[in-house]
Amino acid sequence: PVLVVDFGAQYAQLIARRVREASVYSEIVSHAITADEVAAKNPIGIVLSGGPSSVYEEGAPQFDPAIFELGVPVLGICYGFQVMATALGGEVAQTGNREYGATPVTVTDATGNVLLAEQPTEQTVWMSHGDSVSKAPEGFTVLASTASTPVAAFANDEKRLYGVQWHPEVKHSEHGQHVLESFLHRAAGIAADWNSGNVIAEQVAKIQAQVGNSRVLCALSGGVDSSVAAAIVHKAVGDQLVCVFVDHGLLRAGEREQVEIDYVASTGVRLVTVDAREQFMTALAGVTDPETKRKIIGREFIRSFEQAERDLVAEAAADGEPIRFLVQGTLYPDVVESGGGSGTANIKSHHNVGGLPEDLQFELVEPLRTLFKDEVRAIGRELGLPEVIVGRQPFPGPGLGIRIVGEVTEERLELLRKADSIARAELTAAGLDNEIWQCPVVLLADVRSVGVQGDGRTYGHPIVLRPVSSEDAMTADWTRLPYDVLAKISNRITNEVDGVNRVVLDVTSKPPGTIEWE
């Protein structure tokens, strides 16, 4: 792999993704890694990320300088560039000349080096630093400078060590991806051969080795991650895999069919649907508190899954091949973040299909553990999954149960399903699916307002549209949808959905609002 060394900022994940966009496999490691540990991973290149500190600060993240002696090509970025300069005998000065944001840079030496070769002499890059490299180490050529930073990039082609002060991984740096690719493909000579086809082949072999002849269970939600994870496992072990889909009655229109018909048709997986609709409705009767709803839905989900699991385990044992494995759609950001261990407040008790109890006696199969979401989608497409599944926007595990403000009843679900499918259909028809992250449609079941329809007075419920734009759902902004699309959705919902006489738009960012209403 190419190792991306994390110096404690948010940049490492982005760099890892950009490296993969250059068709090279990357892994994130801590800056505390030693030269021996690096050598054991047998990397073909190393990228040092930016970080929040000054190299002079007490407690600044340290880095084992022996790593520069391993003969592995290294690219230092921002803080990583300064770490490299310091370790190799250059100088870093606290000049007090902060550079932040879009900054013009001049490539002063593009001849004879591969990093910035073929790049325009004048370009704009993204900077974020206080300290600056004031002197390049011996044997290094200075490649670029800015008005206040004389050494903005350097190279030692012979040792294959390179550094840039700016952030080539952010889109605001013109030619940023080209810098990364020049480092990877030309300086380090790494082939561009990481692609969905290879990932699938690699995972299939790994799963076969792990699972052998045992049976494997998967809880399918209809979402991207579990669908793709199950499809890879199925490709590896065929009908040793059984998927369980719990219909909790809180799904949107057509979702059960998407799984039972489209997904099964495209993958051939063996699917067991647990129809738990009544069980959930009974458990939710009379409940209005959002956290209580979430807890009940989580609990009932586990109950239904375990019931199905017991039956399948018994059946498998009777056949002589026990179920030993459980598939989980864990993604790379989850793996990296849970290693970080920074505590976050419990805003809502999230439930997803991964939220199964820990005492299930299974070993985990996690074929997506090394992948980012966009890669998971690409793999899903490569595996021939339907676009409605691989392109699906996020949908919460507790489903429509947390989009009815008030008690959840069959009637209200039916009403919300209609409103939701109108909104989704119109957003899709307007070509807006890629503009929005997701658009929850919420029923205010305990609110009623007066309206007029035909010649009569109505007293109905409002529907809230909550279109949001986001990168990762941690923060979000409300999407400025075109008025005519909003008008169309509003007209159709008030005309076609009995009991709704008003459609309102949620114009709150996150924070302070969350994306879901409960």
Ligand code: XMP
């Ligand atoms: P909030 O409402 O916390 O939502 O801003 C952030 C993102 O998470 C989704 N969400 C969930 N996803 N199980 C899930 O799998 C849950 O319990 C859950 N609750 C919220 C929400 O749709 C948004 O994308």
